[in-house]
Amino acid sequence: KQEVTQIPAALSVPEGENLVLNCSFTDSAIYNLQWFRQDPGKGLTSLLLIQSSQREQTSGRLNASLDKSSGRSTLYIAASQPGDSATYLCAVRSSGGSYIPTFGRGTSLIVHP
Amino acid sequence: AAGVIQSPRHLIKEKRETATLKCYPIPRHDTVYWYQQGPGQDPQFLISFYEKMQSDKGSIPDRFSAQQFSDYHSELNMSSLELGDSALYFCASSLGGERANEKLFFGSGTQLSVL
Numbered sequence: 557k558q559e560v561t562q563i564p565a566a567l568s569v570p571e572g573e574n575l576v577l578n579c580s581f582t583d584s585a586i587y588n589l590q591w592f593r594q595d596p597g598k599g600l601t602s603l604l605l606i607q608s609s610q611r612e613q614t615s616g617r618l619n620a621s622l623d624k625s626s627g628r629s630t631l632y633i634a635a636s637q638p639g640d641s642a643t644y645l646c647a648v649r650s651s652g653g654s655y656i657p658t659f660g661r662g663t664s665l666i667v668h669p
Numbered sequence: 670a671a672g673v674i675q676s677p678r679h680l681i682k683e684k685r686e687t688a689t690l691k692c693y694p695i696p697r698h699d700t701v702y703w704y705q706q707g708p709g710q711d712p713q714f715l716i717s718f719y720e721k722m723q724s725d726k727g728s729i730p731d732r733f734s735a736q737q738f739s740d741y742h743s744e745l746n747m748s749s750l751e752l753g754d755s756a757l758y759f760c761a762s763s764l765g766g767e768r769a770n771e772k773l774f775f776g777s778g779t780q781l782s783v784l
Contacts, residue, residue, distance in 0.1 A: 560711075588770055599673075599759060599777035600712075607770055645711065647773070656702070656725050657773060659711040 558583045558650045562660035569667055575633040577663045579646035584627050587649040590657065591620050591631050594643045603631070603644075608651070636667045671696055673762050673776035681782045682750050690745040690779045694762030700724070701743040702773065703735060704759040712759060718743055719766040750783045757781075 559582045569575060579589070588607045592600040604613045604620040606629065612621040619632040633640060643664045647657040674693040682688050694701050700719045704712035705728075714727035718737035729735075732750075737743045747754060757780050761773040 590773060592775070597757070597780065599675075600761075600775040602772050602774060605772045656714050656717060656727065658714075659704075661709075661711040 558586075558648055558658045560646060560648050560658050560660035562644075562646060562663050564663055565661065566664040567666070569636060569665075571636060571638060571667055571669050573636050573667075575636050575665070577631040577633070577644050577665070579629040579631070579648075579660055581627045581629075581648045581658075583650055584624050585651045586624060587651040587655060589620075589622055589629050589649070590647045591618075591629075592645045592647065594645060594662065596643075600645065633665075636665075638667050638669050641666050673760055673774050675758075675760050675776035675779050677779060678777065679780045679782075681784065683784055684750055684752060686750050686783075688747045688750060688781060690747070690758050690760075690781070692743045692745070692760030692762075692776060694741050694743070694760070695774055698762035698764050698774075699741060700763045700766050701737055701741070702761040702763075703729075703743070703745050704761065706757045706759060706778075708756075715745070724766065747781075752783050755781055755783045 563578045590605045591603040606622045617634040643662040645662040647659045649657045702717040703715040706712045715729040717725045721737045735745045757778045759778045761775045763771045
């Protein structure tokens with residue numbers, strides 16, 4: 557059964573810092589990995605989707621990398637802003653058995669001015 | 670662009686009552702997933718549908734049932750509600766079934782409070 561872990565659980569940084577959020581998974585036979593942002597009490601907003609054959613994806617100040625063999629993905633946020641404050645979740649879609657995305661518990665990020 | 674629509678946005682029920690949550694996927698999306706998220710928890714998969722047929726089942730209690738209709742919208746029916754059912758219920762949609770390499774798009778969720 558796929559297990560997804562996100563480290564750190566919480567992060568508080570001053571504005572302007574470059575950040576790295578980590579997502580690890582136990583079964584490297586994955587289909588894809590998707591990063592989401594969730595504001596308190598709100599829905600999940602898709603940030604980036606990385607297919608199993610890809611190494612990274614970029615969107616604006618966000619860059620996500622994937623190392624399937626080591627079971628890891630990182631979300632890099634450049635020049636963080638207070639508006640980036642949210643919980644960031646990764647979801648892994650395994651290619652063996654159920655294809656249902658499995659979520660980590662997320663990293664709660666606070667960027668203070 | 671149209672997104673996944675969920676209704677109602679908030680729902681308050683008493684114990685042992687029933688509730689129906691609705692989900693309208695993005696137009697042309699044929700796959701719907703239901704997730705439950707407790708406070709401070711990761712979303713837990715409940716059930717999914719592809720082309721109006723149930724395609725996978727997760728930790729959905731027997732008191733809950735769901736279906737996908739001909740217009741691809743889905744409803745989650747919850748009976749004999751318990752306090753522990755209080756959570757944020759998300760619907761997500763995608764194209765092409767679970768094996769397709771497509772993004773999941775989530776609705777804003779229904780916040781269910783059972784008193």
